[in-house]
Amino acid sequence: MTNDAATALERARAAWGDPPDWVEALAQACDDASQANVARLLGVSAALVSGVLRARYQGSMAAAEQRVRGVLLAATVSCPVVGELAADACLIHQRAPWAPHNPARIAFFRACRAGCPHATLIGGMDAE
Numbered sequence: 001m002t003n004d005a006a007t008a009l010e011r012a013r014a015a016w017g018d019p020p021d022w023v024e025a026l027a028q029a030c031d032d033a034s035q036a037n038v039a040r041l042l043g044v045s046a047a048l049v050s051g052v053l054r055a056r057y058q059g060s061m062a063a064a065e066q067r068v069r070g071v072l073l074a075a076t077v078s079c080p081v082v083g084e085l086a087a088d089a090c091l092i093h094q095r096a097p098w099a100p101h102n103p104a105r106i107a108f109f110r111a112c113r114a115g116c117p118h119a120t121l122i123g124g125m126d127a128e
Contacts, residue, residue, distance in 0.1 A: 007031050008053055015055040022068045027053055029072055042071050042088075063120040066091055077118045080111045090118050 008030035012019045019027070029038045030049065039046040044067065051057030052064050069075035070088025079085040081104075085093075094112045099105040112119045 008035065012053045012055075015053065020065070022065050022073060023052065025072045026068050042067050060120050063091060066118070066120065079118070080116060081107045087118075091120065094119055094121055 006014070007027075009024065009027040012023050012027040016023055026038065026049065029041075030053070033041075035049050035053075036046050039049045042049070044064075048057060048059065048064065051059075052061070052068075057064060066075075066077075066087045070086045070090070075087040076084045077087050077090050079090060079093075081093075093108040096105055096108060098109050112121060
């Protein structure tokens with residue numbers, strides 16, 4: 001079987017060796033549905049999904065992992081603002097722009113930039 005004909009899980013294992021659980025979950029989801037459908041579900045491009053599966057994604061692998069864990073594995077993080085929060089929702093709050101009229105957005109904006117261990121921000125910009 002050529003690499004092009006391999007399943008997403010086989011491609012991930014070939015690229016990663018022993019892929020992390022979240023990469024295996026991503027690959028299995030692609031095999032169950034399609035890469036395009038999984039990308040839509042995650043709110044990312046199919047190219048990002050492909051890059052992760054092939055261990056060649058040049059963006060923030062931590063942000064990709066957090067998104068996959070939140071959407072596909074129902075992972076949560078301990079948020080300093082609201083407590084338990086879906087990992088993918090954490091990314092959404094990190095990206096939200098400053099909104100001086102919204103107290104919740106102010107709290108997220110500050111917490112995400114004040115050393116939160118779940119933040120994928122670099123210098124105030126999204127690392128993804």
